[in-house]
Amino acid sequence: MTSSATALPSLRSLSVEIHAGVAEVQLLGPSKGNAMGPDFWTELPAVFDALSTDDAVRSVLLYGSGGNFSYGLDLPAMAPVFAPLLAAGGMDAKLREGFRRQIKDLQDAVTSLARCAKPVIAAVDGWCIGGAIDVIAAADIRIASRTARFSLREVRVAIVADLGSLQRLPAIIGEGATRQLALTGEDFDADRAAALGLVTELADDVVARGRELAVQIAANPPLVVQGVKQVLNRRTQAQVQDGLEYVQVWNTAFLASRDFGEATAAFAERRPPVYRGE
Template sequence: MFSSRVSSGLRTARRHIASVSPVISQGVSMSSAAPGYTYETLAITKPKEHVFQVEINRPDKLNSMNKVFWREVGEVFHQLGDDSECRAVVLSGAGRMFTAGIDLSDLTEIAGVAFGENDVARKCRALKGVIASFQASFTAPEKCVKPVIAAVHNACIGGGVDLICSADMRYCSSDAWFQVKEVEVGLAADVGTLQRLPKILGSESLVRELVFSARKMYSSEALQCGLVSRVFPDKESLLAGAVEMASMIANKSPVAVQTSKMALVHARDHSVQEGLDYVASLNMAMLQSEDVRIAAIAAMKKETPVFAKL
């Protein structure tokens, strides 16, 4: 019975993907390619100094998330976290939409594991390993100490919502819409949406409505409820605005910015006093940074400070 429900859900999802109009743009960003970043499903560019753009680059598949993508998205944010040239990241999608969510061929493969001939203990072990690896990949943007701005245009479906919930900021174009789609294919979202979205929106009622019904949320509502902080007229202005903000962040002290991100992520999951203790422990070291002196002198002279790589 459960197998038939999953199969039915997969057929529904396939019809949805097939109904979306063809990709109208398959090129990647006009920014210069970032050396040392070679990925199959991602295009990495440097639109501005110290700003990197990570573009989901499967436009012919509506940027659906296959097994290679799940691995690479974790790898690229680990690499960016260690790259001293990077101070801020813009996450976007190539082509017509941000992402159609999980690649259905991979979902079929996972269902095959669930209904295979192994006994239940072995199937559970295999499935938990797959889920845990997906979770780690989508937690990578959150763990990356560089601020990440998700720039969403058109559709952001299923796993796309999980992914952007791990970003620090979310911008979108006016044609954007978001859908926690997992219940429509017989699943509970398991890579971050159910854990992070309630803390982003602050409304359990709204979160449960979106999760249980799988209805679409459009850009105006996303702005009103706080899922995104800015809405732009189109994809072009969206990317320009995201890069501009990333560049503004990149001009600040990397010590201050990255320490702030660490403290904010910690504070979200701990009490106020625990958060205060944590940032005190961070700043007893970070306040000794040369960046503090550079920033103070630049402020007094009304100059733009220049900070060393970190």
């Protein structure tokens, strides 16, 4: 990291460099496709909360390494979060409350982009799946390469998306489009993402274009820029927070299902899942 004002411990899932008012945050993995494991969920809020209070930073650019933004939640690495509740059949109230708090912690990690005082630009290349869409939905500006691909895929693994996409996307792409993407879990390409308004523009070199936008923002009066973000956030933040709290309770009650167990087994066995509504 290059900054005298921001001090962070050693990072494994992210790298941070700060130059001329622009902080560049890169997803590093270490899982395949920058999948989001325990390190990511700890480091993401630490990084964005630090950047929020760093006077040397005026804008933030977030992008992935290795040709992808992120494959989303690293299910094998995050299995310990789900395992106790599944083993108890969802019947232990203390386990359920602990699980709800874990959902809240993951939600708060994503929300660190929205609450960051500095505007955040997400530059998407390659795949952006599941939890990665939660993350970019919390950014202020989203742009993509022409080869980017997206999927709000949680429904396909027996999960109600609970980290912010269902709360934030309706204001970005509309209610109807959000429902279609969330209910089908379908993959869609960069042209469709642009047509929906999920991304505001496509670029051949998305990181270079992201840097141009970040520099342009950084040249504007910083307090005014932060004020614009705060005023825009004010429109939806109460509604978003209410939705996040509701889905915490819903998934705490229903995620420990036989269908979710089937999803995890099918993932491990590399076969299509068979869901029975149980």
